[in-house]
Amino acid sequence: MISRSDFLALNTFTMVVETLNFRVVAGKSGLSASAVSQQISGLEGRLGLRLFNRTTRSVSLTDEGRALYLHIAPLLENLADAFTQAQCRSHIIKGNIRIHAFRSAAEMYLDNNIAAFLSLYPDVRLDITIHDSPTDLIAGGYDLSLRLGEVLDPGLVAVPIGERLHQIVVAAPSYLEKHGDIRRPEDLLQHNCIGWRWPGTVTPEPWQFLYNGQLKNIPVTGNVVVDDRERQYQTAIAGIGIAQVTAQRVRAHLVSGALHPILTAWDVEFDGYYLCWISGKTMSPAMRAFIDWLRLTVI
Known part of the structure; x- marks a missing residue:
């Protein structure tokens, strides 16, 4: 094995050959010219060889120096390439994200965006x-979770x-035509409201409305309760009853006229979705890439 001092000296030697200037090499390597x-x-x-002819004015290669350079320069270049490739391999984004x-x-x-992510990171x-x-x-063995802000757990990092x-x-227009106008949230107590409950629970969530900056619950009832938001608004589209949903979920149905917004003066806004992971979790390059990509993609 070549010694560390010999390797450093050979590397310095190639730099001197390529510049024929000790001061320039000193500046590039962080050494003094005397070093x-x-x-x-x-x-x-x-x-046991003279590698350079040196005077106070010039530096030139000897025949022995030229022969040594021609022999070791390709070896050092291959070594540098191997090191660079190893660095690149260590930064390849690959692996499984749950x-x-x-x-x-x-x-x-996710639905309309992950194709772009996977095209960037096919591994x-x-x-x-x-x-x-x-x-x-x-x-559950999950790396990440996309969930509502109202159900964030302690110990999670949430973005x-x-x-x-x-x-x-x-x-639906058909329901309103049949059952008449609804002017205030309290009127819902006389209507068929499509309830929604968290999966795994039995009690429907109360409907919330904003009164002068304060939230108020209205205990609506109806003959349909679901644990899936899509089923809730699809049931409303069918004219069975009234639903409380997020505007983002039904935007296309509002535009088409399949659904009509009511009680807009009492609408509520609340925190949306968060990307979460366990605090202190060791983050793989793939996981970090997905987090960065999603944060940049979702404006």
């Missing part, structure tokens, strides 16, 4: 689980993704 000169002198002594996402979050932020595999229940990331959510009340 560069001493390295070359030491190398010449160990080899993601839990609420259904609406997946629709809004990454996304394993995505969709369900609308707060999931224990440790027990807001996207806009605040606008909660509205909607009904």
